[in-house]
Amino acid sequence: MPEGPELHLASLYVNKMCKGVVFTGTVRKSDVSKSADVPFTCEAFRITATSRGKEVKLTLTPMKSDDAKKSVKAGHADQPMEIVFRFGMSGFFRFTAEDALPKHAHLRFYSKETPCRVLSFVDARRFGSWHPNGTWQPDRGPCIMFEYEGFREKIVSHLSDRAFDRPICEVLLNQKYFNGIGNYLRAEILFRLNIPPFVPARTVLEGLKSEDVLENKKMVKIEITDTKTSDGVKQKPVKGETGDLLRLCHTVPLEVVNLGGKGYDPEKADYSDFKAWLQCYYVDGMKSIRDHNGRTMWFKGDPGPMAPKDSKSPKAKKRAKKEDDHDYTEKKKVARKSSASTPKKNVVKKETVTKTPKKETDAHSKEAVSKRRKAREVNTPRHEQRSAPRGKKSSSNAEPPAGPQRRSERVTRQNSK
DNA sequence: CGTCCACGTCTAC
């Protein structure tokens, strides 16, 4: 669950779940994790969290012990410790019963209750990391969501930086300036403003001011119900009401935070709300090509002048069977509650997890994996279909009404060119 | 069974 909004939601999750909970003992790490041990042991401590861009910081605070003096046992902390986490591609926090630890719970904090509960940092791919006594990573810029002024100021005052020579879609992933923006956010943001992804970043950013013009003006809603104007001249409704690119780098992520739930996390049922929120990323009918770093850029319309020459373009989806397909358009509307929410989760995962005495927890030897994936040449669209929340039985009957069907534009691919 | 793909950094040629 890793872009700015998910990291922030993770911090809210920790604060909510751990409120009033007393933790005790030593912080434990799985054997397979390469991150550092967390040298913190304490009879009683609390845990709180904060986020900044794509990082989360946990603060472990020792509680005052009753027996003053003598309270600090040897090796037991009496001062707070801060741990900074990065989530990689799959990190998240979960608070569960001790006998229900999630698979891949690589760092764990045990409560003093009985039965004991555990706050776990779960990370299947282990691209994430944590840093005991760490600080916010120095090279990362201000948070796009909660340090908006600083974020804006840093960019407008550094436009001469060579970093802005690149296409805007690639610069949006530069955490030195856009701390919190990730692959789905860059697609959604550029899509909202209809900015071709491969246009030089400086071109779209120069001219923007430190102060957000909208800050002063009344926040206008975007509801343009009445399309026709008295003289029939209609102009782009967007401009001036949604704000400029930098402002959207702030407001769009906040929309995800406000969706609540877990944002980009298929685990939960409310993942459907997130999917309904997406207007471009992984959406049927949108185009996608790999940027210069091999990351898939989703967009609509003109790719822009700096688009990778050859560029392989994956994806083309078409849609066929499969449950939900209803509307993808911008109407979204947070979907209805879908009466049959059904918590399900009938399938119990196998035990697994660190508890195993064996040292080798993970399967797969290291060497075995050194595959190389060339096969660059061909860039044919591979899969189709977007996944569906697992477990859902998909009542595919329905049948899409011939209504507002979205004609897929078929990816540029294979087109002469 | 195998291939491709994924919300992100990191560091070595």
Add this chain to the structure above:
DNA sequence: TAGACCTGGACGG
């Protein structure tokens, strides 16, 4: 500017 680092889900055969 390529890999490296990882697991697992969706698909294809």
